Amino acid sequence: MSGYEDKLLKLEEQIVGKRSVLIAFSGGIDSTLLAIIAKRVLGSDHLCVLVNSPLVPKEDVKRALEIAKEYGLNLKVVEHDPLSIPAVKQNAEDRCYHCKKGICRILKEIANEHNIETIMDGTNMSDLGEYRPGTKATSEEGVVHPFIDAGIAKDDIRQIAKDIDLAIWDLPSSACLASRIPYNETIELSMLKIIDEGEAFLHDLDFKRCRLRLHNAGEMGRIEVPEDGFEKLILERDAIVQRLKGLGVQYVALDLNGYQSGSFDKTRGSQIFNG
Template sequence: MPPMSVNDKVQSITEALKERGSALVAFSGGVDSSVLAALAYRALGKYAVAVTADSPTLAPGELECAKGVAKEIGIKHIIITYDELGEPEFARNPVDRCYYCKKGLVRELKKIAEERGINTIVEGTNLSDLKGHRPGRRAVTEEGVYNPFIEFGVAKEEIREIARELGLSVADKPSMACLSSRIPYGHAITHEALERVGKAEAYLQSLGFNVVRVRDHNGIARIEVMPAEMARFLGMREAVTSRLKRLGFSYVTLDLMGFRSGSMDEVLQGR
């Protein structure tokens, strides 16, 4: 059998969602969940709902982005409050912290689904995500969350292609992991640290560094930008250092390897 085209995959996902009768989409406003929400709305109309968790680990501006994309799509959008730090194991920050976050979040999503008579929760994990360290994947599998991108073999670049076809504004939006990924494993996650990191990244984004991470190593900021932007960054080092120290960082450093997704997972290699 020849491999499925992107259009075939879209059609298959749409039909699979339609067969479910109703769906609650775990919706962050990133490209993956936005495409899934758009397909769910196409398949189910008013029987599809997108739910966004407003939480301390959500980067500044992401909630407003999610609201805007939901409006673009036309899907009903519900915002709930969820504080992952209320999950003791998550706050302790073990290497599988995402498992505890996802467990707690799905618990809250199930409450919404039950209240509204929705029988399926769907989530946008895609084929490309399976390559990395993804303990949250185990949680959603245990909880029976449906991942159509996995079922039909949809990779990240295909999702971006679908987003462009659908005219979604987030088609080329950089991936944005939750702010807890800026804290080294084994170091407790606090509201103060998350706020500090979020404000630091928002500041750097305001300077034009769209792809940026500020990793918080006990008050030492390890900043990741794209290698091509390092020279420009260094030209701003005095202003950046001053601002980040005012936010509470003791030292401000630039990671010479540049931005790479999941750099905190590098310590797990060989485990």
């Protein structure tokens, strides 16, 4: 038995011991694989919950709905306004902690309504050691991280997903739209709209791995793409500038450092998750 197959067996053994589970669902590769495995082990005794908000890219919501339909997952979508939480709107460095606390309250309410004892999410071994205040919050609220307990990392998740012919096995990681705004700069709905629509436009131009980061209340948009995409971005410059200026961005810049997941976290140090 290969290494990841042994880990998959451990994952299934964890889930089979539950009467029913609620899965924090986003439509990304991590939560999707967890949901599919849960359905395979528990049948209909699973519930995926997508907490939709202005922080969630519209493309992610659309994909989540499509995936749930394709794989027959039980999905419930609920609306949430995280900007009503002062620490989230003010974009403090622990923003994600407070945001996840709010989401956990919603998940717990739904779990209680459906008599579900266990709430799970797709946090995995690759998330350990990164700045993840949200994971600290979910652990405090009793959310289970079965991938971590089974020793499963991101590469394992992608390999398992590929082996079971999951179409999104190589889907780039996504993140909430607030992560595109510097810490301590107040988050406004108008800024989130610019980021969401701007990145969707870049995706349509086939920049699958990209970020549009806003500075100075949206006055400047800093685009991150992998270095091998620089030439293509320059060729598409006129269309990109026109689109972003149409959204309200005054200055459009290409970050010569290239694509960096969590680039704003790199300016503030690191907080290790030891959950």
